Amino acid sequence: MPDIRPTAGSGALVLNATYEPLCVVSVRRAAILVLSAKAVCVADGEGILHSARNALPVPSVVRLTRYVRVPYRTHIGLSRRAVFARDGWRCAYCRGPAETIDHVFPRSRGGRHAWENVVAACARCNHTKGDKTPAELGWRLHHLPAAPKGAAWRVLGHRAPDPRWADWLDLREPETEAA
Numbered sequence: 299m300p301d302i303r304p305t306a307g308s309g310a311l312v313l314n315a316t317y318e319p320l321c322v323v324s325v326r327r328a329a330i331l332v333l334s335a336k337a338v339c340v341a342d343g344e345g346i347l348h349s350a351r352n353a354l355p356v357p358s359v360v361r362l363t364r365y366v367r368v369p370y371r372t373h374i375g376l377s378r379r380a381v382f383a384r385d386g387w388r389c390a391y392c393r394g395p396a397e398t399i400d401h402v403f404p405r406s407r408g409g410r411h412a413w414e415n416v417v418a419a420c421a422r423c424n425h426t427k428g429d430k431t432p433a434e435l436g437w438r439l440h441h442l443p444a445a446p447k448g449a450a451w452r453v454l455g456h457r458a459p460d461p462r463w464a465d466w467l468d469l470r471e472p473e474t475e476a477a
């Protein structure tokens with residue numbers, strides 16, 4: 299019986315042979331990499347994976363045994379979940395829990411669907427705002443929206459990072475990053 303909680307966020311961080319973070323894969327995929335000697339486990343997760351012949355600690359971080367050349371994906375896709383993750387699931391206007399996406403300069407008036415013009419917002423602020431701009435309402439944005447940057451975003455996207463990955467990813471809060 300596999301002794302592993304099938305949580306939605308369960309995955310393993312894959313590092314290149316150089317320890318550079320590459321991507322997140324399923325725990326099962328990471329275990330296959332380790333069992334086929336394509337990777338070594340560098341940090342265990344919780345639990346043990348059992349197969350017909352092997353028992354293996356659940357891998358949390360694995361490192362490829364051979365270097366792979368990977369082109370960088372510099373553009374981070376704009377998705378609803380990614381906006382929530384960037385904004386910490388907080389409303390950009392009142393800092394309450396965010397449930398909706400707001401276009402700061404309204405789309406109905408030509409506002410762009412771009413990282414610089416979308417923020418997470420609570421339903422109340424979004425409804426009140428309607429097709430007005432924050433300036434017209436005398437509202438202020440908590441921070442200026444921008445496209446997310448950095449290795450953590452490249453690898454994780456909107457995924458919540460496992461604390462065990464912190465040694466390999468730069469997981470500083472976006473607010474503390476230099477502009």
Ligand SMILES: [Zn+2]
Pocket residue numbers: 389390391392393394419420421422423424
């Ligand atoms: Zn709000």
